[in-house]
Amino acid sequence: MTEATVTVTPPIEYDYSGYDESTSVDYSPCVSGDAMEFNRVFIIILYSLVIILGFIGNVLVVCVLVKYRNQTTLTDVCLFNLALSDLLFIITLPLYTHYMMVKEWTHGDLLCHFSSGSHTAGFFCSVFFMIVMTVDRYLVIMHDAKVVKYRTVRTGVTLTVVVWLLSFCVSLPSFIFTRVTQQPPGLGCSYEPQNGAWLAYAILSNTILGLVIPLLVMVLCYSRIIPVLMRIKSAKKQRIVKLIISIVVIFFLLWAPFNISLFLVFLHSTGNFANGCDSFKNLQLSVLVTETIAFTHCCLNPIIYGFVGQKFMRRVLLLFECVPGISISRRRSSDCSSRKSSVISRSSEAMFIM
Numbered sequence: 001m002t003e004a005t006v007t008v009t010p011p012i013e014y015d016y017s018g019y020d021e022s023t024s025v026d027y028s029p030c031v032s033g034d035a036m037e038f039n040r041v042f043i044i045i046l047y048s049l050v051i052i053l054g055f056i057g058n059v060l061v062v063c064v065l066v067k068y069r070n071q072t073t074l075t076d077v078c079l080f081n082l083a084l085s086d087l088l089f090i091i092t093l094p095l096y097t098h099y100m101m102v103k104e105w106t107h108g109d110l111l112c113h114f115s116s117g118s119h120t121a122g123f124f125c126s127v128f129f130m131i132v133m134t135v136d137r138y139l140v141i142m143h144d145a146k147v148v149k150y151r152t153v154r155t156g157v158t159l160t161v162v163v164w165l166l167s168f169c170v171s172l173p174s175f176i177f178t179r180v181t182q183q184p185p186g187l188g189c190s191y192e193p194q195n196g197a198w199l200a201y202a203i204l205s206n207t208i209l210g211l212v213i214p215l216l217v218m219v220l221c222y223s224r225i226i227p228v229l230m231r232i233k234s235a236k237k238q239r240i241v242k243l244i245i246s247i248v249v250i251f252f253l254l255w256a257p258f259n260i261s262l263f264l265v266f267l268h269s270t271g272n273f274a275n276g277c278d279s280f281k282n283l284q285l286s287v288l289v290t291e292t293i294a295f296t297h298c299c300l301n302p303i304i305y306g307f308v309g310q311k312f313m314r315r316v317l318l319l320f321e322c323v324p325g326i327s328i329s330r331r332r333s334s335d336c337s338s339r340k341s342s343v344i345s346r347s348s349e350a351m352f353i354m
Contacts, residue, residue, distance in 0.1 A: 039288045040100050046292045047097045050299055054090045057302035058083040064315045077156030079305055082129040086298040089122030104186030112189040117175030125167035127210055131217050132159055138221035170205055173198055203266045211259045218248045247304055254297045258290040
């Protein structure tokens with residue numbers, strides 16, 4: 001959602017070498033036990049919330065889109081894969097939560113490779129599909145006549161294959177170099193690159209592919225879309241503009257602090273930034289907290305990209321009405337009220353999965 005080479009923190013009492021693919025360097029043990037205990041409790045609680053809320057939200061998205069698969073559009077294909085990538089990201093968190101609770105990796109070397117690689121692939125895939133959906137919105141609103149014939153399910157399937165292959169290729173170092181290691185007080189699961197080049201790759205791929213490029217795409221596309229929407233006489237445009245701003249701001253606020261912290265830790269490891277025990281403790285604490293907060297993005301994706309859409313919400317209500325014992329009253333809006341400007345209709349479809 002996040003999301004990368006994002007690997008979750010191993011519960012080491014005095015040192016977080018191996019904490020992350022990008023922070024797996026040798027440090028002297030200088031992190032206090034109180035800080036480590038706070039980190040452990042904080043991460044366990046937040047991971048548990050992310051697992052529950054993220055799983056429920058993304059599974060609901062998958063169920064709705066599967067039920068209405070006969071009405072699938074390109075937007076639905078992207079939303080379906082976004083939910084799947086978030087689920088791939090989420091299913092690894094119970095392993096890391098257990099890791100934090102017992103302070104030792106007990107799941108073996110195979111699951112260590114798989115969990116780290118899947119975690120990273122799920123993050124990148126989620127980000128890449130957000131980029132695809134952003135570009136699709138831009139094309140629908142700005143160049144609808146030229147692209148309408150290409151916005152087919154076949155195009156969606158092709159994009160799906162390309163995005164998933166790209167995500168797993170970018171994540172290959174996580175699958176290969178993450179292994180079970182001997183760490184105090186027991187076995188750990190950490191990223192152990194063969195040289196500094198792979199460590200630099202972890203930082204650069206996470207920062208450039210996971211933050212800089214998607215943020216640039218969002219800013220460039222939405223900065224062109226908003227002026228078009230503002231020229232339309234419709235009350236709905238205010239809602240669309242607010243959603244656009246929310247998408248960019250939430251993505252930046254959740255992921256930028258984590259990427260900045262990772263980069264500062266990398267500079268610290270090379271001796272180019274604030275050497276010393278106190279600075280190291282502060283950096284490690286910032287990485288732990290900002291990473292865990294960033295993971296909540298996979299809980300917000302279903303809300304931002306699915307549940308705010310009127311079409312999607314109608315489908316959710318219909319799905320719930322099929323459940324015995326649940327009765328939901330809803331009003332059907334008149335078809336006549338939907339006859340507005342063609343531009344606002346296209347923008348509504350693109351922005352709200354209508």
